[in-house]
Amino acid sequence: MRRFRFGRAVAATAVALAAVLGAGGWAADTQTAVTGPPPGSADWTADTSPGPRPPDPATAAPAEVAAFFAGLSPARQDALTARHPLVVGNLDGAPVPLRYRANALALAAERTRELARAADPALTPQDHEAARTRAERYRALLDGGRHVLAFDPRGRGQVAEVFGDLATARRTAVIVPGSDIDLLRFDRASDPYGTPAGMARALLDATGRQTAVIAWAGYTTPLGLGPDAATEDLARAGAPRLARLLDGLAVSTPQPPPTVFCHSYGSVVCGLARPTPAQASGMVVLGSPGMGVDSAADLDPGVPLWATARNGSDWIGDVPNVRLLGLGHGADPTGPGFGAHPLPATGAHGHTGYFAPGTASLAAYAAVALGRG
Template sequence: MPRRLLSGLAAVAVALAPAAGTVLAAPGAAEVVPPPGIEAWRADARHLPDPMTADPADVRWFLDGLGPDGRRELAAAYPGVVGNLDGAPVGLRYEANRQAMRAAGEPYAGREGDFLLFDPRGQGRVAQVFGDLTAARRIAVLVPGAGNRAGNFWRGVGGRALRSPALQGLGILEEARRYGTAANGFAVVVWLGYDAPDGIDLPAAREDLARAGAEALVRLVAGLAAVRPDATMALLGYSYGSTVIGLAARRLPAAVTDIAAFGSPGMGVATAAELGTTARVWAALSPHDVMRFVPGVRLSGLGHGRQPADPAFGARRFAADGVADHDHYLALGTDAQESLTRIAVFGDDRPEVRP
């Protein structure tokens, strides 16, 4: 699989010609998919805030003015919109998404948990919360990479549990509980709010999907900041998920204090400074990860820039020597999983950090 990506990038150096076609075209405009039911929502005579353009802080203000009964009525009438509405109260989104999942039938009906996002169309989009987000003072947002779909969100890519974003997020929360009371105000959001590439291939070498994902991620984070204004956040980007975060970085609020990239093909820039963020930037790459063979280039629409774990990038490095391959960064007990949990909870990866 990595040879396909490597060959595609290498070909750029010798194939810069019109015949190369769309493969070598510059990234297109980011296309963010509207939530289910948006047509009826926009037609509502109450002039409801547009979920694609309204500032999440304004969404919160509007919904606060409706009162509990008015908010519940909206969730019942437009579950596909309210469940995905950044700036809406957390509990209201949970309620709307439970309704939408029941309506979607198998394999979603009856799925337990709290969800900030659910859309069964196409590849599917989902965001599950672990911990009490309504009281969280520290929030980790995990952005998965290539191969992830709503259909394998719980069973894992290729049916392998260790590749399940949901189980990875739960593992971070469980690891955080080792720190006692520090984990009481901690929550994890596992966010698959974009169409990820199928695998390590040419679409994964382009930024188009990451650009659309970055647009959606910026809104998600702004929504979290609107409903949890006293909380700080850490964004954890695995593989292509780190590219999504990299393209969103300069538009993230100051509440994001930490960004961690692991198993990353690149974040769309050559240095951490070019991300344009005030957050601490962390990176790790296992010596056994195939990503070490990916060229650190951006050329004619292909590539994602210098590897974040390259010392020249300027990120803070954290340990990943015990990671067996590209799939095991968040496996329980690895040095990377422990470091990522400390970054998520404390903004520091040192083992001696304690509450």
């Protein structure tokens, strides 16, 4: 009997994997997660002229980072930002205006580097095209006074952008995206409400611009719907990065902890991060394949959890909610036994339509983000 049950469980897992792989196309390559401190950290920690030794980005808590900058003169802050833009721009706990300035400097430097690569005769035409694409991406992020809170060119690239004003907003929110999001696809024009930037813009408008929204593409996401999407490896690498972002907001912004919105595979990242009340006022999942936990009881009870009803055209409903042998992401957060507060999805279509204007889901998200959940 036990052998039969085990066989059924393995079969269910195989079905789950087949569904994940077949729902959106096979992705044979697996991703290497970008982790660790930002580029240039060794030079940063060695820079003591003049002043105290800078905190180690690999080990210092955001509260230590905030205390370090609070003890510096504005001139010293500006000098460090100019010398180490990639570090300051990614340093959770650093003053937000300094991070904006640092990331503008880092983006400009990376754009210059990519333009040089695009003209390098030693590189291939494919290399030239890739360099031009990245240079244009950096130019777009530099245009129009955009507020880039984080920028890391390593791998497929990571970025976080603030929509609204973190200094004056009543509340804040963080968007955690799922698969296929990176520096180049952070705010693509096609499928806008399937990107963190598009979701953030929609939520900002839905709250009457009372909530500053951070579109956070700060972890290595799966590409396609292959093995990476069926396992938790990338989510486990991303969860500490999300937790660190939330810790940094707690010491560098005046608002209550943000509401965290977790889309698709991003809900696995959120579940494994297990935010505390000091980090988040609430958590909302949408289009979720599971959160890597068995129920809401496995999360911090001080952080309310909402789960958006799955619309009938969302393919994620075809993925069985299993978690076995390293495959699958567990129970369905929208299930009656999971323990999440339900949110409506009337008017939403597809896997990426929950933030579309006019939907019941977006109206509910605005209410939760404003503390009216």
